[in-house]
Amino acid sequence: MASSSSRFRRIWQNNIYLWLLFLPCLLYYLIFRYAPMFGLVITFKDYNLFRGVWGSPWVGLKYYRLFLNNPDFWPLMKNTFLLGFYKLVFGFPAPILLALLLNELRKATMKRFVQTVSYLPHFISNVIVASMVIMFLSPSGGLINNMIEWFGFKPINFMNEPGMFRGIYVVSEIWQHIGWETIIYLAALTAVDPQLYEAASIDGASRMRKIWHVTLPGISPAIVITLILNIGQVLEIGFEKVYLMQNPAIYDTADIISTYVYRVGMEQGNFSYGSAIDLFMGIICFIFIYGANWISRRASETSLW
Amino acid sequence: MRKNLKTYAGLALTPILTAALLAACGGNSNNGEPSSGANASPSASPSAAPSSSGSVQEASALPSKTFKALLDNNATFPYSKDWPIWKWIKDKTGVTLDVQTPSGKLSDSLNLAVASNAMPDLMYMPNRQESNKFGQQGALVDILKYVDEMPNLKAWMEKYPDEAKAALSADGKMYMFPNQGFGETNRMIWMYRKDVFDKEGIQVPTTYDELYQALKTLKAKYPDSYPLSIRYGQIPDEMNMNMTVNFGTGEGAYYDFDKKEWRYGPIEDNYKAMVETWKKFYDDGLIPPDFLSLQTKQWQDMMSTGKSFVTIDYISRIDFFNNAMQQENPDFNMQFLPPPAGIPGGKQLNPYFHYLEGGLTVASTSKQIDDIMKYMDFFYSEEGRTLASWGVEGESYEKSGDTLKFLPKYTDITETRKETGLQTSGTYTWIDFDSDLSLFSESLKNAYTEATKYDPPAMQPRPAFTEQENEVISLTGQAIKKHRDESFAKFVTGSRSLSEWDKYVEEMKNLGVDKLLDTYKTAYDRVQKVELNVK
Incomplete structure (x- = not known):
């Protein structure tokens, strides 16, 4: 002792x-x-x-029972999960691609310019982004629809189509955060040993081959770690943006758990109910992240713990 | 909660400040002293009395008192302790308010004040739901218990029984001071471009059929336009109320004064007629295809650039558009439009919006409840009403015969509020709305006069609910409301056929419409039973 x-x-x-x-x-x-x-x-x-x-x-367990017995429970779960899933599938590779492209650029000034421009949107508030999306997509005088009409097609009522919401949301998320999220990969890229590239050139590897065999393995630990963390956040979708973008016509796809909690919990001041749902979601997120880590530890040597 | 570190620091300080101020009020020997700053008693350190205003002409021998108050803060006329209104109130009541304003949202600050047990004596609450919730939890004083000490309030409640009843909570108590008059600014009306209607020789519509013809004509003349445009996506509840009242139904559970019963609007035939009409508008391109998601900015642009000619919105928008547009387009003329009747033989009605949800409440932990009640009673006297609406004769208004008039230096209501503090949070309960009217433009004055002709017979009862009932309203009610909004959107935009109406009614019933109606009915009956003048 x-x-x-x-x-x-x-x-x-x-x-x-x-x-x-x-x-x-x-x-x-x-x-x-x-x-x-x-x-x-x-x-x-x-x-x-x-x-x-x-x-x-x-x-x-009253509040947990209330939530699980709610007729909207399954649709809400499905919407939340699908939205998070699409965001992960399309949103996760996007910054990696951009980082790889930036890495191949020869001109440093061009690279810096692209980087700056691409991560500026990250600093725009969600309120403004949501408002921009709605205005640009508006069929009565919106920028995108003006272009569609100019090409001779009929305007599309984007924000009225339940089937379009997830796509619009994911694209706007990518646009907003792509530059910011490349930072971690660009940092990882600087750690790749230049000798490996030289050796590959001597062996006659093409650009694509070098990316495939040198760059990607070099940053794979960073990719895996961010992937695991992102999986843990699949259900944690920023409330404000969805709330601001939704309207009754697209509740089918756009009503998610956090917007529901807002309507029921916060507007009515029911803190217990809101917290119960939050804890419930936290447990699911924990299971996700634990599972992803477990798989990763089996399949590769990279894992969170 | 996490972000409000500053508030925590502020709350930690409040007990200290209160102690200092109470100490200051205790040694109350300086009543008669003129202009020495009766509220900044010498025993209080200067830093502990932040609200002491400069010169105070103590005319009467009123004992000076200080109450702590948490008031709302409006960005257009932010709180100032130097506003003359505070001096005027002090002259009449001897009371100085030690005001705190919320560091973020008012409701967050209120939650924090209640949860940390550091409630100021007076608190401004944004709505009855909040005050009833806190009241039932024991945080607020039941005003009815003190009504015998408040002769003015008692008389006032006999004069305005509806307003008083609306302020009752589910347990038959009154946690918020009732108000009257100020809500006028909340009116919503139909308005139209009179110049365009005149130019095209279109008659003012009185029914939706005539409105439809008028919009059709406009659409033919201006193919690029959407003649009718509303901010449905921004203020859906208000819009639903406007649209349904035109068709003699309600946007949810509503009280039918003729049949004397509670009904659920969105499953009635009249509601179906409303949906059909809006579908017709949508199909013919008379409303913007994205009216469900239209942003306020887009709507404003449409209204002001001649892309839309008819709208429904808050009454003050008349001046908003006219003032902005008449400079470059002198013909631009936005005017009041009588609400069209939706069903054959139906009444032309606007919804009853001219009430104010917020008001002052008294903390149950306050040590000066009796004094506060006496203070608040003043605001229910004619004298208090005049002070709260017009200010002080010679300083802000002049009298010619029986009519009051603001001094010429006050020309705009917002500017007047900004300069004097008149009609800002915590300074009124009962307002003579003529004071506001006197500063409005002719068009807006006309709109107010006209609008009263289309008022519903009475205010929709707003019974307060018990916690259990609130749970029904928030869970069942939310599910029903969501299905209502979703279905309205689908029926109008055509992604669901109106031939499925009966199926929709059944779906709504399965979600618990009857349960919801019962809840309203029980709550309403309970409030009806409460006698106002008890105790």
Whole structure:
């Protein structure tokens, strides 16, 4: 016992500066990430602001039952999952492709220009993006439809077609975040050993071959890690943007869990119900991320833990 | 919650500030002293009395009191402690408000104040739902208990029983001070481009059939236009109310004053007639094909550039469009349009929107409840009404005979509010709307006069619900509402055929329309039983 505590002290003393550096991060997680988790207790209570967390009566699993028995439960789940799935399938490879293309550019100025332009949209607020999408796609004077009409076709009522919503959403997401998300891959690309490219050239590899055999394996750990993290977020779709883009005509595809929670939970001040749904989603996300990590650990040597 | 660190810091300070202020009020020996700043008592440190305004002419011997208040803040006329209204109120009541404004959204600040048990004495709540929720949780004072100490409020409630009843909560208590008069600005009306109608020789329509013909004519003359354009996607609830009242039905559960019963509008035949009409508008290109998702900016552009000629919106939009457009196009003339009747022999009606949902509430933890009640009672007196609407004679208005008039330096209602603080959050309950009217343009004044002719017989009852009923409203009610909106959109745009109407009615019933109606009925009956003058 004594030896273990002295060993702990030794670790502490030897690395005191590292610990100090780590401290703000640790505090941040304890205060803002772990402490609020105790608030989850309200999902099992009929939470009442005035009486406080402890004074509110227990209701057990009532709010979970309410959610699962809701007639809209399955459509909401399906919409949420499909939207997240499309975003992952199309949105995930996009920044990798852009990073590869940028990497092949010879002119540094061109590269920098493209990079800057492509990640500017990341800083535009969702409210504005949603508004832009609706206005551009409007059949009464929108930019896109003006072009369609100019080519002699009939205007399309984009925001009225349930079948179009997921596509529009995913494209706008890619446009908004592609530049930002390339940053991590571009960073990974700089770590690829230039000697490997030279060796490949000597062996007579073409450009495509070099990308395939040198570049991609070089950044594959970064790709796998971001993929696992993204899978964990499949159901976490930004609420505002969907909420701002939806209208009753496309509820079939555009009504997702977070917009439902907003209508039922927040507008009516039902904190317990909203939190219960959130916790439920969190558990599903955890299962997803755990599963993805498990598969990745089996199939390759890269994994989160 | 996470983002409001600043609020936490503020809340940590409040007990200290309250203590200091209470201490200041305790030693109340400085009543008679003129102009020494009666509210900034010497015992309080200067930093602890942030709201002490400059010179105070203490005419009466009213004991000076300070209440803490959380008020709403409007971006157009942001709160200022230097507004003359605070001095005027102090002169009449001896009360100074120590005002906090929300650091973000009002409802977030309210939640935080209640949850952290640091409630200011007076709180402005954005709607009855909030105040009833907090009230039933025990955070607010039941005003009815103090009504005997409030002669003016008592008399006022006899004069405005509907407004008073609407302020009741499900347990028959009153947590928010009722109001009257200010809601006038919430009116929604039909309006039209009179200049275009005159130029094309089109009669003012009185029914939807005539409206349809008029829109057809306009569409023929201006093929690029969508003659009728509304902000359905931006304010769907309001639009639904407008559209359904024209057809003698309701947008959800509504009280039929003739039959004296609760009915559910969207499954009635009249509602079907409304859907058919809008489908006809849609099919003939009389409304924009994307009216469901139209942004406010797009709608404004259509209205102002002559792409649309008829609309439904808030009444003040008349001046909004006329003032902006008449400079470059002097002919531009937006005017009040009487609401067309939807069904044969139907009434021409606008929905009853001219009420205000928000109001002041009193914290149950306050130590000065009796004083606050006396203070608030003032606002239900004729004197209080005049002060809240017009200000003070000689300083903001002048009197000629029986009519009041703002001084010539006040020409615009928004500017007046910005300068004086009149009719800003927390300064009124009962308003003489003539004060606002006196500053409006002729067109808008005319619209207000005309609009009252098309008022429904009475305000739709807004019974308050118990927590259990609220759960039905939020869960069953939401599912029904979603299906209603979705089906309306599908029927109008043609992705579902109207021949499936009966099936739709059945679907709605399966979602629990009857359960919803029962909930409304139970809540309504309960409120009806409450006698206003008890206790």
